[in-house]
Structure formats: structure tokens, C-alpha cells
Amino acid sequence: MLIPIQPETKFQCSACGSCCSHIRGIIPKVDAEFMKEYAFGKLPVVQLAPFEQMTFPLWDWEAKRFMQWQKEVNIDANIKPLRAIYDLKSNKAIILTYFMDSKTDACHFLKDNKCSIYHTKRAYVCRLFPFNRSPFIKTGIENVKEGMFGNCGAMEKIIPALPEGFSNMVRFLNEAFPDGSFLNAVQNDIVIEWANRTIIDLMRKKIIKPAINYPYNFLLKRIESSEKVDFTDFLVESGHLTLKEKEDLIRCFDNNAQAQEKVKQYL
Ligand code: SF4
Ligand code: SF4
Structure with missing residues (x-):
């Protein structure tokens, strides 16, 4: 069922560059409170950068691409590990996500208010x-609706037009964002859920034994000095996935295949 959308409530990015100019601390208040309480050593996934320094997360396969693209456009994006599991079984730091460290608060790829890698897939958070x-x-x-949107001037007329009722809201969002940002947000959440589920599965099958409740500074030092492996590479290395299964999975994430399936149930 289609929801009639007024032209003014269709999202149109004005390319103001504001979202790419402020990439530090872009996290809703409720998530920030949870992170401050638990992300510094109380959960299997440990935050490696201080809260104020972190920018948006890049999944490990996205960070690999960013490391390649930065060479192609001759930019040093200062990409560093952001979240990791310290595995007591393999003594390895399994890197789940990376971030671009930025002293200026702006993304390193933003040049003359334009994204230097706009022609690429970029990352979920960009899309x-x-x-x-x-x-x-x-x-x-x-x-x-709380915390669903970041600070964007082009949202002024859209937020008040959001209908009540979950199904109507999903249908509205699907039509109001022809740029695909809604589907990207849905798929990114599916990837977050997949990562959480996979970590629990690895623990349940005793493939990993994450260090939990160690003093944070001790844990950080152990992670810094240990051998590092990206999460999806570890899934292959440990036999949890074959290389083909990993590649198929990332392709499926890239195509937003699961997000399309999920949203279709509401249309
Ligand atoms: S802040 Fe909004 S309007 Fe400006 S570039 Fe980002 S998405 Fe587009
Ligand atoms: S990579 Fe491009 S789109 Fe993504 S934050 Fe940086 S400048 Fe913006």
C-alpha cells in the first residue's frame, strides 16, 4: 500500500556537507549512556578509543576498502581500530570496527565540501x-522516533510529517527517502544484529573466550600488543564461515538484500 507523500516531505539532500564536517561524537544520547557504562571492558566488545575521540564506525570490510580508496585519492584518513574482542583462546585482538580519527572533526575525505570518494560504495554510515x-x-x-535521525537541515518538514503507527511509518520512510538512506539504515541495523548474534554463537560454540571484566587499561594494553585479525577474517580462519560464505554475506549486506525483504513485509 502506498502512502501519499507531499513533494516537500520527500528527502532531498542539499549537499551542505554538515554531516561530513562533524563526525565526532555522532551518537544518540541513550546509546552514549549505554556505551559509557558498558563498552569499556564490561562486555565482550571493547571500545578502544575514548568516547570524545571516536567518529562513526566502519565495519572491517568497509575499513579495508577505505584503506584502498585513501591511496587512490592520496588522502591519509587516519583509520584506526575502534572496537575489538580480546580472545583469551587465541590471544588475538579481533577487530570488529574501525574509525577515522580526525582532530578537526571533519571527515578526511571531505575536500572543498565534496566527498572525494562519492563515486564508491563509501560506508553504511555515509549512505x-x-x-x-x-x-x-x-x-x-x-x-x-527518538534518536532515529541525526542533525540535518533537510529534515525540517519530514519529521513533523512522520505518521503514527509503526507500519504506516515504515511505509512513509520507504517512500520519503528515494536516496536509499532508509534502506541503508535498515540494513546497517541488520548487520549490527548479525554481528551481535555471531559473537554469541562463537562464544556458545567455545570458538572464542572474550576477556570480560578486566581493568580497562590492562585490557587495552593487551589488545594493543597482541596480534590483530579482522572479525570477518577470523570467521574464516576459525572455520565458522568458508571464504565463499563470507564473500556472499558481504555482497548480500552491500546489496541491502535483507533490508528489502524486511521492508517488503510492510508494503
Ligand atoms: S546534513 Fe543533511 S542535507 Fe547536509 S549533506 Fe548531510 S544529509 Fe545532506
Ligand atoms: S567518506 Fe565521504 S560521505 Fe562518508 S563521511 Fe567522508 S566525506 Fe562524508
């Missing part, structure tokens, strides 16, 4: 903005 997350992810907040 999902003005969304912070989709309405599907469980945040524990009653009002699903």
Missing part, C-alpha cells in the same frame, strides 16, 4: 544519513 538508525532496532525507548 544512511540523515538516519542514525532504523525504526526496527530495539533500543528500549518507547518512542521509536
Whole structure:
């Protein structure tokens, strides 16, 4: 069922560059509070950079591409590990996500207010903005609209037009964002859920034994000095996935295949 959308409530990015100029601390308040409490050693996934320094996360396969693209456009994007599991079984630091460290708060790829790698796939976080997350992810907040969007001037007329009722809202979002940002946000949330599920599965099958509840500084030093492996490479290395399964999975993520399936149920 189509939801009639007024032209002014269709999202149109004005390419103001604001979202790419402020990439530090772009996290909704509720997520920030949770992270400050648990992400510094109390959970299997450990935050490696101080909260104020972190920028948006890049999945490991996205970071690999960014490392290649930065060479092609002659930019040093200062890409560093952001979140890792310290595995007591293999004594390896399994890197789940990376980030671009930026002293200026702007993305290193932003030149003359334009993205130097716009022609590429970029990363989910680049493609999902003005969304912070989709309405599907469980945040524990009653009002699903809260924290769903980042700070974007082009959202002024869209937010008040969001219909009540979950199904109507999903249909509206699907039509109001012809740039694909809604589907990217849905798929990114599916990837987050996949990563969480996979970590639990690896623990349940005793493939990994994450270090939890160690003093944070001790854990950080161990991670810094240990051998590092990217999460999806570790899945292949440990026999959890074949190389082909890993490549198929990343292709499926890239194509937003699961997001399309999910949203289709509401149309
Ligand atoms: S998404 Fe919003 S903040 Fe980002 S460039 Fe477009 S209009 Fe500006
Ligand atoms: S890579 Fe491009 S789109 Fe992504 S944050 Fe940087 S400048 Fe913006």
C-alpha cells in the first residue's frame, strides 16, 4: 500500500556537507549512556578509543576498502581500530570496527565540501544519513522516533510529517527517502544484529573466550600488543564461515538484500 507523500516531505539532500564536517561524537544520547557504562571492558566488545575521540564506525570490510580508496585519492584518513574482542583462546585482538580519527572533526575525505570518494560504495554510515538508525532496532525507548535521525537541515518538514503507527511509518520512510538512506539504515541495523548474534554463537560454540571484566587499561594494553585479525577474517580462519560464505554475506549486506525483504513485509 502506498502512502501519499507531499513533494516537500520527500528527502532531498542539499549537499551542505554538515554531516561530513562533524563526525565526532555522532551518537544518540541513550546509546552514549549505554556505551559509557558498558563498552569499556564490561562486555565482550571493547571500545578502544575514548568516547570524545571516536567518529562513526566502519565495519572491517568497509575499513579495508577505505584503506584502498585513501591511496587512490592520496588522502591519509587516519583509520584506526575502534572496537575489538580480546580472545583469551587465541590471544588475538579481533577487530570488529574501525574509525577515522580526525582532530578537526571533519571527515578526511571531505575536500572543498565534496566527498572525494562519492563515486564508491563509501560506508553504511555515509549512505544512511540523515538516519542514525532504523525504526526496527530495539533500543528500549518507547518512542521509536527518538534518536532515529541525526542533525540535518533537510529534515525540517519530514519529521513533523512522520505518521503514527509503526507500519504506516515504515511505509512513509520507504517512500520519503528515494536516496536509499532508509534502506541503508535498515540494513546497517541488520548487520549490527548479525554481528551481535555471531559473537554469541562463537562464544556458545567455545570458538572464542572474550576477556570480560578486566581493568580497562590492562585490557587495552593487551589488545594493543597482541596480534590483530579482522572479525570477518577470523570467521574464516576459525572455520565458522568458508571464504565463499563470507564473500556472499558481504555482497548480500552491500546489496541491502535483507533490508528489502524486511521492508517488503510492510508494503
Ligand atoms: S544529509 Fe543533511 S546534513 Fe548531510 S549533506 Fe545532506 S542535507 Fe547536509
Ligand atoms: S567518506 Fe565521504 S560521505 Fe562518508 S563521511 Fe567522508 S566525506 Fe562524508
